[in-house]
């Protein structure tokens with residue numbers, strides 16, 4: 001509705017209206033405007049100008065009514081129109097047992113080391129020896145597996161890596177081309193090294209990352225999955241118009257014949273975290289919120305998600321803006337928020353591995369992309385799939401410890417990629433990228449908010465409103481709902 005028409009409606013009731021109120025009301029559905037004007041005027045009393053403070057209680061009241069109506073419409077146990085076959089293979093929800101003690105950290109790092117060392121040791125023709133036994137094999141090629149406990153550059157430009165296993169420690173020297181590979185090691189990884197002894201050091205011929213084996217091509221499934229992320233409901237930079245068009249497309253109400261055909265086949269929508277903008281996530285965030293309390297944000301999220309068709313199963317995992325613990329692995333949203341959402345929503349942890357009709361789907365919000373981009377100069381936020389490849393090469397979703405990605409010392413490391421996925425879905429960086437790596441489909445699926453003040457300060461240019469439609473076994477299709 002135009003600004004002029006909104007101002008006229010208030011003028012007819014004898015009130016002037018502040019320009020910021022008009023901006024707020026322009027994002028409201030047109031059918032609600034008359035009611036909002038009438039309710040606001042009822043409580044405005046002798047005010048001369050209608051301000052945002054007069055409008056916000058009315059908007060809150062209308063939203064609460066809408067949520068109640070939706071909850072009544074969504075009857076518990078209502079059967080889904082399509083048979084969905086999704087099972088959770090692994091996530092932390094309900095299984096956390098760490099308290100952050102020294103013992104917890106020891107167990108965590110042991111789990112991390114054992115899992116990754118075992119993956120490397122099982123590689124073909126790689127038969128590692130204990131580091132303590134290396135010197136018994138002076139004339140042979142030596143293969144070891146260890147945790148990197150230190151890395152530096154020598155005076156003559158070689159990489160010096162301190163490697164440790166349960167039996168001892170050895171200095172590894174990487175020269176020439178191998179030095180470039182060594183430069184990309186992050187410092188907390190478990191690696192394999194093949195080389196020969198010179199003095200007390202091991203001169204590397206090859207550095208072996210755990211990596212993933214080639215995942216063979218799969219048969220095409222007869223359904224589409226839609227990947228989105230970082231909806232940030234509650235933010236004042238949330239893209240209402242773009243989101244509404246996306247939901248209409250999902251309901252087959254807009255789009256050309258080809259895109260409607262795509263929408264008709266959508267059976268799953270996967271959301272990789274940052275469902276809401278949260279509260280107090282970064283300094284000054286309160287100035288960038290449209291909904292200032294966390295309950296209101298999740299009510300809004302539930303209401304928006306409920307606009308998606310019933311035939312679609314929606315899978316939601318949290319991110320660093322959501323109301324769960326910040327340290328990874330994060331459990332699914334707590335009941336008080338999860339219960340607001342319709343029954344066709346499945347809440348899972350971050351990360352989580354699922355079996356979706358035979359397709360192994362690994363969802364991870366992607367906080368560690370910040371660390372990877374910071375540490376490896378060739379990686380860029382504009383191409384987030386590159387960082388996702390590095391996660392798979394290291395078989396770990398957050399390979400760097402102690403930087404931006406907070407990690408809870410669980411007794412088992414849930415962030416190790418033990419099981420090979422068919423799809424890895426991330427978000428977090430608000431940019432867009434897809435790729436195949438060794439047969440695994442990688443997707444980082446954009447966001448639904450424009451650039452925030454915080455992002456301007458850190459020079460992060462989002463690529464919002466981009467959606468990936470993917471038929472497992474086929475090629476991904478990118479739909480752009482962002483109109484700016």
Ligand SMILES: [Fe+2]
Nearest residue numbers: 230274321428
């Ligand atoms: Fe986000």
